[in-house]
Amino acid sequence: MSYVSRNKFESARKHIQEESGNLDVLGPENRSWWRQKSKNKQFNQSNSSMTVETVKQLTKVFCDDEALINKKLPKELILRIFSYLDVVSLCRCAQVSKAWNVLALDGSNWQRIDLFDFQKDVEGPIIENISRRCGGFLRQLSLRGCQSIADGSMKTLAALCPNVEDLNLNGCKKITDSTCQALAKHCVKIQKLNLDSCAAITDLSLKALSDGCPQLTHINISWCGNVTENGVEALARGCPKLKSFISKGCRQITSKAVVCLARFCEGLEVVNLLGCNNLRDEAVQVLAEKCNKLHYLCLSGCSQLTDTSLISLAQQCPYLSTLEVAGCSQFTDAGFQALARSCRYLEKMDLDECVLITDATLIHLAMGCPRIEYLTLSHCELITDEGIRHLSMSPCAAENLTVLELDNCPLITDASLEHLTSCHNLQRVELYDCQLITRVGIRRLRSHLTNIKVHAYFAPVTPPPSAGGSRQRYCRCCIIL
Amino acid sequence: MICKKSLTMQEDNSMFEKILGDLEHIIENDINSRLKTFSVVPVTENKNKSPILYERQNGSEHHLGLESWCVKHIYKYASTELFRVRRLLKKNRLSVFQMETLNKYLVGALLINPEVTTFWNMKKELIEQDILQTGKELLFTKLVLSHKSKSNDTFNHRRWLLKRMLSNTKPECYIDMLPEEFAVTEFAAEKAENNYHAWTHRIWCLENFLFSKTIDYQSKSNVIFEQLQFSLGWINNHISQHSGYHYRQYLINCIKNIPTMNNSISNTSFMFVKNLLGLSIEDMSNERSFINKLLGESKDYASESNNYSNYVCILLYELFHTLKTLFCFYPKHETIWYHRKFIVYHLLQWMYDCYGIEWQPKINLSNVCEYNVNVVDNCTYKNVKFAESGEKFAKLFKFETDRLDSSLLYQIIVQSEFDIVKTSLSSACLHTQKLAERYERWLKNIACLRGS
Numbered sequence: 016m017s018y019v020s021r022n023k024f025e026s027a028r029k030h031i032q033e034e035s036g037n038l039d040v041l042g043p044e045n046r047s048w049w050r051q052k053s054k055n056k057q058f059n060q061s062n063s064s065m066t067v068e069t070v071k072q073l074t075k076v077f078c079d080d081e082a083l084i085n086k087k088l089p090k091e092l093i094l095r096i097f098s099y100l101d102v103v104s105l106c107r108c109a110q111v112s113k114a115w116n117v118l119a120l121d122g123s124n125w126q127r128i129d130l131f132d133f134q135k136d137v138e139g140p141i142i143e144n145i146s147r148r149c150g151g152f153l154r155q156l157s158l159r160g161c162q163s164i165a166d167g168s169m170k171t172l173a174a175l176c177p178n179v180e181d182l183n184l185n186g187c188k189k190i191t192d193s194t195c196q197a198l199a200k201h202c203v204k205i206q207k208l209n210l211d212s213c214a215a216i217t218d219l220s221l222k223a224l225s226d227g228c229p230q231l232t233h234i235n236i237s238w239c240g241n242v243t244e245n246g247v248e249a250l251a252r253g254c255p256k257l258k259s260f261i262s263k264g265c266r267q268i269t270s271k272a273v274v275c276l277a278r279f280c281e282g283l284e285v286v287n288l289l290g291c292n293n294l295r296d297e298a299v300q301v302l303a304e305k306c307n308k309l310h311y312l313c314l315s316g317c318s319q320l321t322d323t324s325l326i327s328l329a330q331q332c333p334y335l336s337t338l339e340v341a342g343c344s345q346f347t348d349a350g351f352q353a354l355a356r357s358c359r360y361l362e363k364m365d366l367d368e369c370v371l372i373t374d375a376t377l378i379h380l381a382m383g384c385p386r387i388e389y390l391t392l393s394h395c396e397l398i399t400d401e402g403i404r405h406l407s408m409s410p411c412a413a414e415n416l417t418v419l420e421l422d423n424c425p426l427i428t429d430a431s432l433e434h435l436t437s438c439h440n441l442q443r444v445e446l447y448d449c450q451l452i453t454r455v456g457i458r459r460l461r462s463h464l465t466n467i468k469v470h471a472y473f474a475p476v477t478p479p480p481s482a483g484g485s486r487q488r489y490c491r492c493c494i495i496l
Numbered sequence: 497m498i499c500k501k502s503l504t505m506q507e508d509n510s511m512f513e514k515i516l517g518d519l520e521h522i523i524e525n526d527i528n529s530r531l532k533t534f535s536v537v538p539v540t541e542n543k544n545k546s547p548i549l550y551e552r553q554n555g556s557e558h559h560l561g562l563e564s565w566c567v568k569h570i571y572k573y574a575s576t577e578l579f580r581v582r583r584l585l586k587k588n589r590l591s592v593f594q595m596e597t598l599n600k601y602l603v604g605a606l607l608i609n610p611e612v613t614t615f616w617n618m619k620k621e622l623i624e625q626d627i628l629q630t631g632k633e634l635l636f637t638k639l640v641l642s643h644k645s646k647s648n649d650t651f652n653h654r655r656w657l658l659k660r661m662l663s664n665t666k667p668e669c670y671i672d673m674l675p676e677e678f679a680v681t682e683f684a685a686e687k688a689e690n691n692y693h694a695w696t697h698r699i700w701c702l703e704n705f706l707f708s709k710t711i712d713y714q715s716k717s718n719v720i721f722e723q724l725q726f727s728l729g730w731i732n733n734h735i736s737q738h739s740g741y742h743y744r745q746y747l748i749n750c751i752k753n754i755p756t757m758n759n760s761i762s763n764t765s766f767m768f769v770k771n772l773l774g775l776s777i778e779d780m781s782n783e784r785s786f787i788n789k790l791l792g793e794s795k796d797y798a799s800e801s802n803n804y805s806n807y808v809c810i811l812l813y814e815l816f817h818t819l820k821t822l823f824c825f826y827p828k829h830e831t832i833w834y835h836r837k838f839i840v841y842h843l844l845q846w847m848y849d850c851y852g853i854e855w856q857p858k859i860n861l862s863n864v865c866e867y868n869v870n871v872v873d874n875c876t877y878k879n880v881k882f883a884e885s886g887e888k889f890a891k892l893f894k895f896e897t898d899r900l901d902s903s904l905l906y907q908i909i910v911q912s913e914f915d916i917v918k919t920s921l922s923s924a925c926l927h928t929q930k931l932a933e934r935y936e937r938w939l940k941n942i943a944c945l946r947g948s
Contacts, residue, residue, distance in 0.1 A: 134591050134592070135588065135589070135591065160591055160592055160593060162592060186592070186593075446544060447511075447514065447544075447546065448544065448545060448546050449544055450543050450544055450545050451544075452544045453544070466503070468503065468506060468507050468510070469507060470507055470510055470511060470514070471511070471544045472511060472515075472542075472543075472544050472545055472546055472547060472566075473511075473542060473544060474542045474565045474566060474569065475504070475508045475569055476504075
């Protein structure tokens with residue numbers, strides 16, 4: 016009874032969120048411990064004035080030792096069971112009784128927390144309470160999209176949870192350098208750090224991290240426009256174990272930064288330099304030379320690169336499986352020929368807007384790379400049916416090819432679709448703006464490959480209006496009238 | 497079969513997603529915001545070609561088009577998507593990532609059909625969450641107006657945006673926002689005939705931007721006279737659009753509140769009135785002598801304190817010059833007669849005000865009981881409602897009516913108006929005769945003009 020009234024009371028307060036599935040669970044209930052204590056007191060006072068006596072009665076019934084389940088199960092077992100629950104279930108359990116509250120909110124159950132689903136509700140005090148509860152237990156925390164998080168609460172977190180290994184701050188726009196400095200000071204064990212879209216981050220953060228977190232293996236500084244080559248250089252010197260470096264859209268990163276990264280972190284496997292348009296060939300050359308384990312590389316938008324880069328990658332990085340070079344318009348058939356000869360493990364290639372490539376590239380890829388699954392040839396205007404024919408005859412086409420993007424290739428005709436019928440695994444073909452493609456060709460392809468999705472600009476076929484049905488309805492109206 | 501159907505639906509949806517995304521991208525990234533018009537382009541055949549037509553020429557305006565085959569599909573798709581998340585957005589349950597994807601549906605749906613207030617409200621919510629920028633949204637409403645110029649919801653949204661901007665700008669800079677709004681409303685009024693919403697928006701802008709306390713009289717009067725000039729040109733080109741006249745009438749009323757008169761138009765009208773009434777420069781030199789000349793010698797006009805000579809000059813100039821020329825060229829247009837009524841009505845109103853007589857031309861005579869109240873206070877006559885059942889017009893106090901009747905202004909109005917009616921009645925065109933008859937009835941019954 017008291018819990019019902021309590022819920023009612025809380026629903027009158029603003030915090031409850033109806034109708035939104037899981038969200039409401041974390042909303043009101045958890046406030047009892049995540050919110051500051053003063054609020055709880057207020058709530059208790061007003062609540063007790065309403066139902067003093069019922070509360071007294073109920074505490075007797077639910078008195079911790081009297082409940083049957085608590086008699087049967089030792090605390091250790093309950094704790095063990097709780098350790099398998101997710102955030103929402105834990106919060107529900109925390110409302111059952113005082114004893115369960117203590118057990119459910121035990122730090123050991125809160126080693127891995129993802130608050131993405133509650134991003135709008137998460138505010139500073141919540142983080143502070145979490146860090147107080149979890150302390151050293153916390154290993155993995157994702158605050159993706161929690162925009163109201165600021166430096167103050169993150170500093171508390173860094174100070175109270177020194178064992179954090181994986182921290183995701185994607186989209187926490189208010190965070191500045193002082194968070195990173197606090198992290199570097201306290202959380203020495205940090206391995207993965209995601210600072211995607213934290214636009215206020217500068218070189219100072221990277222310098223602090225390089226001093227304090229030598230264990231760092233994964234870092235993501237995408238869209239942090241203030242980061243320059245100095246910060247990256249410092250990071251490279253301090254964190255030699257780096258495996259993954261992602262810096263999409265950091266325009267101030269130059270060749271020098273990438274060269275440093277390659278020199279000091281030879282274990283790099285994943286590198287994403289999307290939109291770093293200052294990059295030149297020498298950077299990619301050094302990267303290929305030093306980091307032989309590279310298997311993911313994104314150089315999209317680095318328009319100054321030439322075939323030299325591709326050739327050095329071909330020579331030094333045989334394990335490359337994903338290569339994204341959208342918008343590198345200086346690459347030609349020669350570069351891709353070299354690549355196709357030596358990188359046999361290539362699975363995914365994005366060649367969007369590599370305008371110089373012709374059918375020759377496709378012929379080499381068809382011969383050299385049997386694992387290709389995903390191939391983007393958008394805006395490669397010189398590609399013709401002949402290239403697609405070679406591709407469709409290759410071993411990769413028969414086995415692996417699942418996605419083929421051919422949008423804005425004006426020379427492609429229905430003949431290409433005819434060739435593609437032999438690609439049994441094909442699930443998606445993009446044909447936007449290929450003006451020689453007709454409805455008939457697409458229909459024929461569909462009849463061969465039943466599960467394929469063909470994307471083109473054709474008006475959806477509307478089913479012919481069932482004239483008989485509407486007429487009948489009209490007649491029925493007449494009868495009623 | 498069902499599986500195949502859902503598959504093609506997925507394909508169609510991804511096509512719509514792409515088209516909507518491209519539309520939003522073009523509008524967001526249009527260089528120097530040169531994008532001027534949007535329109536639906538009728539096409540008969542549907543090739544595998546993007547339905548978005550984007551015309552860019554160096555140095556000129558950009559134009560955006562959408563081929564007609566996809567319009568209904570796009571609209572249907574976008575509006576179902578929007579109504580799906582409508583409630584969540586209202587309750588603020590959408591994540592920022594979700595809200596950022598919402599704009600493309602809004603752009604698509606509103607470009608095609610701007611008459612859905614719900615969608616505009618969703619835009620407002622996104623703006624309040626700082627997901628969209630006010631400046632970009634102003635450009636977007638402009639684009640929508642190029643397609644549907646009479647969309648009241650769009651103007652309403654624009655006003656909301658402007659109000660939002662007002663709170664961030666200094667009062668001195670309000671006046672700088674006017675030219676852009678003038679351009680937008682003129683464009684919209686050109687596009688659609690009788691665009692009442694556009695003219696109302698223009699008036700709203702004047703009231704909100706121009707008549708704030710911080711703007712000095714000189715710049716106010718400059719804008720007003722500039723607009724009078726503009727509206728004259730507009731009326732000459734769009735003779736039978738009453739919305740344009742309404743705007744001009746609003747401007748004329750604005751002059752009442754502006755005492756300064758240092759302007760070419762006011763000077764022209766001033767000289768015109770001087771010649772018309774045969775006055776000397778001394779008569780026109782100050783307010784009192786001017787009013788004395790017009791209304792007869794007296795020291796106690798009720799509204800003497802107000803500087804009305806400007807207003808009267810403009811009204812007279814309008815009646816005896818602008819309307820005269822218009823009437824010569826287009827005698828068959830009813831709007832001109834309406835405008836004439838407005839001018840005469842306001843001249844008479846001003847005169848009655850000066851004499852301190854309450855004038856209620858539209859009195860419902862049968863319902864008002866017969867009573868006369870006469871208050872003599874410091875030789876000022878203040879007469880309240882007079883009516884005699886059965887009589888068609890209100891009777892005025894004898895003394896005052898005599899003075900009114902004998903005044904120069906009254907006589908000149910009576911003479912000119914009945915002349916106009918007489919010449920029109922004798923014209924060959926039946927329509928003109930009918931209009932003239934109606935006007936004569938108005939003069940006698942509503943304006944209570946006592947003439948020959």
